[in-house]
Amino acid sequence: MPELPEVEIAARRIGTATSGARVESALAPGMVTMKTIEPPLESLVGATIEGVTRRGKMFVVGFGELALLIHLMSAGRLQVWDKRASLRDKASRLLVRLEDGRELRLREFGTQQRAWAKLLPIAAVDSDEAVATLGPEAWPAPAAGELASLLDQPRHLHPLLRDQRTIAGIGRSWVDEVLWTARLSPFKKGSELEGDEVERLGQAIQERLGAALEHYEEVIGETVPDKLPMPLQVHRRSGEPCPRCSTTIEAIHFKDYVLCYCPQEQTGGRVLKDRRLSRLLK
Numbered sequence: 001m002p003e004l005p006e007v008e009i010a011a012r013r014i015g016t017a018t019s020g021a022r023v024e025s026a027l028a029p030g031m032v033t034m035k036t037i038e039p040p041l042e043s044l045v046g047a048t049i050e051g052v053t054r055r056g057k058m059f060v061v062g063f064g065e066l067a068l069l070i071h072l073m074s075a076g077r078l079q080v081w082d083k084r085a086s087l088r089d090k091a092s093r094l095l096v097r098l099e100d101g102r103e104l105r106l107r108e109f110g111t112q113q114r115a116w117a118k119l120l121p122i123a124a125v126d127s128d129e130a131v132a133t134l135g136p137e138a139w140p141a142p143a144a145g146e147l148a149s150l151l152d153q154p155r156h157l158h159p160l161l162r163d164q165r166t167i168a169g170i171g172r173s174w175v176d177e178v179l180w181t182a183r184l185s186p187f188k189k190g191s192e193l194e195g196d197e198v199e200r201l202g203q204a205i206q207e208r209l210g211a212a213l214e215h216y217e218e219v220i221g222e223t224v225p226d227k228l229p230m231p232l233q234v235h236r237r238s239g240e241p242c243p244r245c246s247t248t249i250e251a252i253h254f255k256d257y258v259l260c261y262c263p264q265e266q267t268g269g270r271v272l273k274d275r276r277l278s279r280l281l282k
């Protein structure tokens with residue numbers, strides 16, 4: 001799932017590749033992709049792409065007076081292609097065809113159609129519900145004082161940090177990395193954080209998201225690949241030794257994601273119950 005660093009690098013690369021390009025046509029083969037009907041997609045014909053930015057995990061493709069707000073959800077990709085998609089390509093959700101023959105294409109893997117886009121007056125982007133409800137951007141990380149008040153909620157850190165209304169840009173991959181870097185339990189409550197823990201967490205957010213972006217800047221060329229080389233150290237690495245202390249990384253499997261942590265450094269040596277295993281044992 002693309003999170004802040006992945007969307008940011010894609011926004012930078014797509015912005016560089018398409019700025020100044022004029023739209024020849026726009027269509028949405030995804031039946032439920034467009035969440036707005038007014039202005040219609042045809043309004044983009046003849047418009048020029050002026051830049052691509054990011055809000056949380058969403059793209060904002062600016063076309064002068066109008067903007068496309070795009071959310072990839074868990075399985076979407078936004079890329080620039082040299083050739084146009086076949087209309088039989090079932091993964092296509094939104095196609096913005098450029099006059100130079102290229103195409104800005106939103107695709108989605110799998111059978112679910114969850115990725116979405118809105119065509120809005122550019123001045124209305126910040127007041128759109130999906131943007132207006134976002135917390136402050138996770139990168140650059142908020143200062144410790146602001147972070148402390150954002151996280152002062154009686155909720156576990158793992159869901160709290162992934163809640164876009166609390167802080168924007170962190171999802172299921174980077175939350176594991178950030179908590180491991182800060183040596184904090186995913187089940188510690190935000191409201192129970194000590195001052196030095198908030199500071200560690202803020203540093204971990206800044207360091208890990210910033211390092212991921214630097215890594216992508218180095219290894220990703222003009223075209224953003226389907227699968228980004230995410231510099232992960234604990235996420236999806238259960239069973240492997242912790243890179244810091246060599247304790248085996250443990251995992252808890254939820255319905256549609258997996259949480260990974262180092263028991264030695266994050267949960268006081270305790271291995272937490274894997275709900276998937278306990279369900280199977282019933």
Ligand SMILES: [Zn+2]
Nearest residue numbers: 242245262265
């Ligand atoms: Zn460890």
